[in-house]
Amino acid sequence: MSLYEKLGGEEAIDAATDIFYRKMLADERVSGFFDDTDMEGQIAKQKAFLTMAFGGPNNYTGKSLRDGHAHLVEKGLSDMHVDVVIEHLGATLKELGVSDEDIAEVASIANSVRDDVLGR
Amino acid sequence: MAFNLAYDGNSYPIEEEVSVLDTLLNQGIDIPHSCKSGVCQSCLVEVVVGEPTEASQVGLKATFKARNYALSCCLFAKEDLGIRPLNSEDAEVTASIIKVEALNHNVLRLCLKPEEEFDTIPGQYINLITPDNIVRSYSIANIPGVDGYIELHIRVIPNGRLGSWLLNEAKPWGSVKLRGPAGECFYVSDKEGGDDFPMVLAGTSTGLAPLYGIIKDALAHGHIGEIALFHGALQPEDLYLVDELYDLSQQQSNFSYTPCVLNGSEGDFYICGDVQQLVVEHIAKLKEARLYLCGAPDLVNAMKKKAFLSGVASKHIYYDAFLPSK
Known part of the structure; x- marks a missing residue:
């Protein structure tokens, strides 16, 4: 069974996305990147990200991640912000009762795209 | 086995194991997409x-x-299958004006009877096209399928192009064109015998129109959960349908009406204060509530975010931000 299926698939992603996005909006270290008022669009992106981090079906490529974050890198997106994302991701999964072992796996998948996101 | 896929006036063969998206992309048709996994919804x-x-x-x-x-x-x-992109232009229908009346100092009620079938859901919006080709969007404030006409609430800007048409030319039995409807802010019934989820509806100015349509629709569906309406205004005279809504709250035990005025005086028929704050405080007390927001974009967006941060699920926030015409 894939990690994505083990964590509960699509339904788990829906539950996790709201919790995760709420944490990001409430955190002043990263909330500035979400000033755009298009909440639906942002939620869809968070959902796509969580699906990827859960090891689920996704179409992410190094190039799309670079292109998609280039404007944020210009605004100062750095390692510190990626750390915050991984921190909130872990806290979200903890709230949903996911084991530490699985959280570590999700964090490592998220970490694997760090250089693409930061355009390095 | 192959079926037919109709799109934009053409028909294409579609194989069972190839998605609609890929079938159209393979034909060189540009459909917005991103993840191809059912996640991003683009x-x-x-x-x-x-x-x-x-x-x-x-x-x-x-x-x-x-x-x-x-x-x-x-x-x-x-x-x-036949598909079309979202928000594609719909055909126009002709409608007759059957009533024009003032609801307060700057809001008019305009009732229109379409001359042919025109399916709408209360809370959605339509484009109103005047004989001079002025186009504006307005929300549906009633249940057209029951009443036999469409009711719109229009804020009149006296020097505006539509405002002068309304004040000088819009008369019963004159005709206009309608296009649409569009919008995803409306009532959906989940189960037979009446739903029990709490509904909180908030808006400013003519944001009341779609909210009132949604409320009538919910009551017609036998909704049994709480329905709380908050109507915000800057001055007391900007409120409208006050008596009608108070009467409805007397007749329907699960419906409550709270008018609130930012620049009002204490002890009047409304609550003095900020509608945003009242709504967020109210919804924080509820479980699994659905929130419907209509009106000024700044207020709608701010309330949407606050409600979401206070725990309302994103899929339970329905809204329609009214953009000024340019």
């Missing part, structure tokens, strides 16, 4: 022939499902 289309499959509607809002929206990347043909 490839949404409206199914107009045939039925969307369950797999093509996973994760969609109830109002999207009700309008036969589907994720084209997850939609595989089991029958002949």
